Amino acid sequence: MSPQETPRSRPYRPSRPPSAFARRLVRGTGTDGVVDELRGVILSGEATPGMPIPLDEIAQVLGISPIPVREALKTLVGEGLVDHRPRGGYTVARITMAELAELYVVRGVLEQAALAAALPLATPADHEEARAAHEALGRALEEGDVPGYHRASRRFHLALVAPARMRRLQGMLESAWNVTEPYRPMSQLSDEGRAGLHADHAGMLAAFEAGDAAALLTEATEHHEQLRRAVAALPGDPALFADP
Incomplete structure (x- = not known):
């Protein structure tokens, strides 16, 4: 890491192919737009019900810490767009x-x-x-x-x-x-x-x-x-x- 480069400012360089959800994100969205960005992916129809939403990878792609991603996901849980299970992570919501x-x-x-x-x-x-x-x-x-x-x-x-x-x-x-x-x-x-x-x-x-x-x-x-x-x-x- 260079002296000017912090963990949050480093470009996202995945060590493995990105997940299905992360592939649809716009890199560098930042903290302010994270709810809209995640909601947009879900409403695009490309994120199918039940698809895993990898919190840490999303934070890396967007160039932010996991905390605002977690808060955004909680907002989307409240909107009925995301499901969360303890130790099971976040997924695109499924309904009957x-x-x-x-x-x-x-x-x-x-x-x-x-x-x-x-x-x-x-x-x-x-x-x-x-x-x-x-x-x-x-x-x-x-x-x-x-x-x-x-x-x-x-x-x-x-x-x-x-x-x-x-x-x-x-x-x-x-x-x-x-x-x-x-x-x-x-x-x-x-x-x-x-x-x-x-x-x-x-x-x-x-x-x-x-x-x-x-x-x-x-x-x-x-x-x-x-x-x-x-x-x-x-x-x-x-x-x-x-x-x-």
Whole structure:
């Protein structure tokens, strides 16, 4: 070690191939962004439920001590994104199939409430953001980009509820969405199935821009029914789902 080099400032030079979780981190994130960085990896869909989260290796990659990593992981445990077992370490959270189905019901109920509040307050800028998100959905569908489709779908749904300016309601919706995100049920659908969901999105966008509350809520309800059917059809992989 050079006189100017401290353990925390040394570049990360792994002695063995990085773990599956660590490969997805942005090196040098630092202490302030560690929660967002770890949450981002989980919500990206690349960190599957049950994947180990190696605390010490993450600290090395990010160039920080293990203490803020541990605190960040505790925060994510509270958000339902990470599991922790004494002497068992941290892993990406797993839930049961029944819990996943229940969370989609919760998402549907919360989104209905947020949409009803958002529609009368939507501005031309809100319409523009919803259109841009919908266009991103279309591009991802055409390119067969399933991760991109998931990202654009989330962006689209949140664009529709953003005008409500109801921070707590929107926070609850995003929290429920976050817990379901690692399971990516839309990735199990055929191209035809995703095209059907995209048609739902087009109907939702048209109703949103027209200010038609009844049509928007009807389209959203039908869309969530399709999502719930997709969740029900997921294989019960014991590596991904917690025991009931």
